[in-house]
Amino acid sequence: MSESVPVRCPACRCERLYAVPAWPCACGTTVTLVLDGAAPPAVVVHRAWAEEWITLRCPRCARPAQWPRPELGCPCGTVLRLPVTEAAPVDADSGSPDTAPTARPALPRAGRPPHPPTIRTARDAVTATVLYLRSLGFRDIRRADQRPTAGIGLAAPGLLAQVDPSARPASLRDVECLWLTAMTESARCVYLSLAGYADDARAGADRLGVPLFVLDLTGTPRPVNPAAGTLDTDGA
Template sequence: MSESVPVRCPACRRERLYAVPAWPCACGAAVTPLLDGAAPPAVVLHRAWAEEWITLHCPRCARPAQWPHPELGCPCGTVLRLPVSGTASVDTGGGDPGAAPAPDSPRARRPAHPLIIRTARDAVTATVLYLRALGFRDIRRADQRPTAGIGLAAPGLLAQVDPSVRPATLRDVECLWLTAMTESARCVYFSLAGYADDTRAAADRLGVPLFALDLTGIPRPVNPAADALDTDGA
């Protein structure tokens, strides 16, 4: 179970409890970053993609992975980035901590600890966790800005995350497909508000996997291409 630690906001001086997140490793363990209690939290004034992530090794299987840097939003409006020690603890869920990592299976690819979606950043983080669970690595922000939402890229893959309240349009999906074609990559679309009927028909014709992001952070396949990706992984 993740611990809760007190954090004092340097702007308003109020103290709040922060629940340290646990991220799902491919071996099935829940990896929790250890905070650096000797260092003060930093106020986030400007965002940079490289600063949004930390690299941790799973204490159970030693796999390295990047995870979202722990952050806390204070009621005064200040966003705090919490210092980490660079190490992690692990919750094996009651299993034998010395046991060998369980092999991946098609239906065990979903993140074991999905992220509740409250913000656009949460939607991107939930998508990254899911893509990693499918087997994609080195996920980063895409070089080209998509027609809507946020673009992500991994070797051989382009993904588009649309956290808006409007359904994804035919143009959104077709532009993603065209961009992926020029880069000889696969593509996949994630939408928080779903898809228009003509969008789904076009995606089926083009073979573009469509996923609906629900607020629990679990991407749901909504067409046959997405079902295949969810089953087969990378």
């Protein structure tokens, strides 16, 4: 279980519980961020991609990695960015920070990242996608250089991913444009949609070999075509 910490909203002064997420490092360690209880949360007014991520070293292998910066949406409408001090390993049995530097097995390539976020915002969809792609073995995930036809583009070495958090099913044009962009960069591609796909989009993806996933509201990507099933099973 992930740790829940109280956070007081500076706008409405109400206290909310925030479940601190845990993420997989490339070394196989599951880590959780340590929030700075002495610093107040910041109100998010304007967004910039560089501010959406925080770089910390894994407490076991000391490898630096970028993690989504923790945020909490208050029911009053305020979005809070939570201060972080460090990352700590999580003990698989107790769910609490583990201080013993024991070796851990590699994560399974089954597309099941630890503690995916509940999808409430487009940022949640991006976070869930990043965690899923990391669990498959993709590293150095960043914002894609080219903006996709819909949603948000992510890139990793040898991969382009498109995350579509809109309420409309992805179209055939969306899938074909992602495939063409990936072809020009000699990369694989994957599409993740919150609202699913039009019938011709699914047929086109099957023809082009584009893996299609649906992100359910629990943050879990579900394969919807054979290419996605293969990726979910085999990983990167």
